[in-house]
Amino acid sequence: MRRILTIMLLTIGAVTVMAQDSQDVEAADADSPTFVPTVKVSKVVVDGDSIPYMEMSNVYVYPKMTFSSKRQQTSYMRLVKNVKATLPIAKQARQMLIETAEYLETLPTKEAKAAHMKRVEQSVYREYKPKMKKLTYSQGKLLIKLVNRECNSTSYEAIQAFMGPLRAGFWQAFAWAFGASLKKEYDPEGTDRLTERVVLLVEAGQL
Numbered sequence: 001m002r003r004i005l006t007i008m009l010l011t012i013g014a015v016t017v018m019a020q021d022s023q024d025v026e027a028a029d030a031d032s033p034t035f036v037p038t039v040k041v042s043k044v045v046v047d048g049d050s051i052p053y054m055e056m057s058n059v060y061v062y063p064k065m066t067f068s069s070k071r072q073q074t075s076y077m078r079l080v081k082n083v084k085a086t087l088p089i090a091k092q093a094r095q096m097l098i099e100t101a102e103y104l105e106t107l108p109t110k111e112a113k114a115a116h117m118k119r120v121e122q123s124v125y126r127e128y129k130p131k132m133k134k135l136t137y138s139q140g141k142l143l144i145k146l147v148n149r150e151c152n153s154t155s156y157e158a159i160q161a162f163m164g165p166l167r168a169g170f171w172q173a174f175a176w177a178f179g180a181s182l183k184k185e186y187d188p189e190g191t192d193r194l195t196e197r198v199v200l201l202v203e204a205g206q207l
Contacts, residue, residue, distance in 0.1 A: 057204050156181075
């Protein structure tokens, strides 16, 4: 995990910065990644009458999982565990990315923006290093993909947008040396089809 720790810290660092310098944001708890289904209760007025309604989260129905071997079952259970450990972090990265982009737009000069992003590198180690140490190597690689899923951009693109192409190229080369890639894309219809199924079930509170 130490091999990929720095890679992931920079990945999250590129999309994790406070919207305001004085605002403290609680990091996602990778140990308790519980997603509770949301229920919205409201009403509509039809011909003068108030009609209550309830809006619930999506409910996903898949064929029952079957396994040809104990090893295959263990691999699936490991995937579920890894998704629950990394999905909350990826979702928080998405929210922080939105807030950061909006905040950077309020800064008047390139110097101010550069200074603000410099603080990212300083804060990311302080905020995320303890949590990232708990992730395994495979969880770190999965997190790279889930960042792409949540942010609609690869980790490389996020770093490039906030820190420039030279920094992005450096960290991509560093990641490549340890068997990872910040350019890795999430493919929910192909290689990551099973992962997407798990993600959707976890999001809906069904898993």
